[in-house]
Amino acid sequence: MSIDRLFPDLTEDNRAELDRFREALKTVWPLKGKHREQLKYAIRDMSRGLTSERGDRRPDYMGDAKFLSPYLYYFLPWNLYRMSRLFTGLSFDVPDGARVADLGSGPLTAIIALWLSRPHLRGRALDFTCVDRSPKAMQVGRELFHAMAGKDAPWRIHTVKGAFTEHLREKADLVLAANAFNELDWSGRVARPQAEKLAAHLAACSTETGRVLVVETGVRLTGRIIAELRGRLLAGGFKPIAPCPHAEPCPMPATGQGAPWCHFNLSVKGAPEWLQLLSREARLEKAGVSLNFLYASRQGAKEWDGVRVISESFKVGEGRGQYACSQKGLTLVEFGAGGPGMEPGRLLVPEWPEAPRRDQKSGAVILPWKGAR
Numbered sequence: 001m002s003i004d005r006l007f008p009d010l011t012e013d014n015r016a017e018l019d020r021f022r023e024a025l026k027t028v029w030p031l032k033g034k035h036r037e038q039l040k041y042a043i044r045d046m047s048r049g050l051t052s053e054r055g056d057r058r059p060d061y062m063g064d065a066k067f068l069s070p071y072l073y074y075f076l077p078w079n080l081y082r083m084s085r086l087f088t089g090l091s092f093d094v095p096d097g098a099r100v101a102d103l104g105s106g107p108l109t110a111i112i113a114l115w116l117s118r119p120h121l122r123g124r125a126l127d128f129t130c131v132d133r134s135p136k137a138m139q140v141g142r143e144l145f146h147a148m149a150g151k152d153a154p155w156r157i158h159t160v161k162g163a164f165t166e167h168l169r170e171k172a173d174l175v176l177a178a179n180a181f182n183e184l185d186w187s188g189r190v191a192r193p194q195a196e197k198l199a200a201h202l203a204a205c206s207t208e209t210g211r212v213l214v215v216e217t218g219v220r221l222t223g224r225i226i227a228e229l230r231g232r233l234l235a236g237g238f239k240p241i242a243p244c245p246h247a248e249p250c251p252m253p254a255t256g257q258g259a260p261w262c263h264f265n266l267s268v269k270g271a272p273e274w275l276q277l278l279s280r281e282a283r284l285e286k287a288g289v290s291l292n293f294l295y296a297s298r299q300g301a302k303e304w305d306g307v308r309v310i311s312e313s314f315k316v317g318e319g320r321g322q323y324a325c326s327q328k329g330l331t332l333v334e335f336g337a338g339g340p341g342m343e344p345g346r347l348l349v350p351e352w353p354e355a356p357r358r359d360q361k362s363g364a365v366i367l368p369w370k371g372a373r
């Protein structure tokens with residue numbers, strides 16, 4: 001039996017809000033004539049830059065209109081879509097009066113996504129501290145937030161120009177960092193101390209009962225970043241809430257070539273038509289989006305023992321299977337041929353065989369699956 005969906009479809013309200021976001025963009029950051037015409041090229045250039053040529057960018061690249069326009073019209077709304085699905089799936093909640101810190105907030109993407117996807121939070125008095133080295137991006141984000149939420153929204157937003165590790169005056173009940181830490185250098189021996197520094201900062205920023213959510217882009221490098229951060233956070237007394245169904249070492253840390261690593265591919269169902277059209281125009285048509293993340297606190301999840309489906313399905317012998325994660329380590333959920341498999345992110349309640357077999361190729365422990373897909 002599967003007991004939850006980590007990435008449920010967007011609600012009607014969330015879809016409508018994402019649609020409306022285009023109007024907010026047009027009001028806050030209008031693009032006229034030549035700039036509108038060139039948007040597709042700017043998106044394509046930036047897409048290439050974000051993946052392969054990051055060394056060439058100025059530190060405050062987000063403050064430059066050349067980058068900010070494509071970011072606001074393309075990357076930001078796709079991030080809103082990805083985070084909307086994640087925040088809904090995590091049943092994300094923050095109590096009235098809570099403090100939230102957002103590190104590397106850029107145009108306040110995570111905060112806008114919270115507003116769009118968690119309507120029950122809209123009436124709560126929440127206090128946000130956004131940190132980024134680009135004040136311009138945060139200023140535009142603030143205007144976009146108010147264009148969506150109205151001037152009377154009870155959310156207070158402070159912006160701080162600074163590095164990810166900028167000292168925060170007050171500890172937060174929730175510390176977010178979305179699509180941000182991949183901007184640092186993670187090469188070779190730098191990775192471990194980098195993770196140590198960031199994990200120590202995340203822990204120092206959060207209250208005793210505070211939670212930390214790091215969302216990343218779902219590429220292999222960020223699989224490694226999340227695994228390194230997870231290792232350091234756990235060593236510092238944190239425990240995972242999601243996606244990990246255990247607090248053992250990560251069995252999918254993106255270190256070995258060819259080995260499965262922790263990330264989720266989602267469909268683009270319910271993404272705004274205007275965004276799909278723009279993506280097509282930029283020849284970056286999307287059949288799916290990816291993400292990886294770690295949600296953790298000192299208390300961790302209430303119960304473990306589940307099996308989290310990670311990969312999409314693939315052929316295994318005569319049948320099909322999907323890589324998953326469990327207390328036993330890397331797991332291969334095996335089922336008969338036919339059918340599309342299960343949606344990545346599902347948490348299964350397993351019935352383990354007495355002596356589970358191992359997959360020869362990956363070494364994964366095999367869970368034969370007879371339940372509903």
Ligand SMILES: C[S@@+](CC[C@H](N)C(=O)[O-])C[C@H]1O[C@@H](n2cnc3c(N)ncnc32)[C@H](O)[C@@H]1O
Nearest residue numbers: 062104105106109132133134163164178179183
């Ligand atoms: C790709 S954007 C992500 C923005 C937003 N969180 C989102 O999900 O759309 C990365 C942001 O991190 C900021 N940034 C990069 N390196 C930084 C650093 N060392 N300290 C503070 N901010 C940094 C950039 O200015 C940029 O706004």
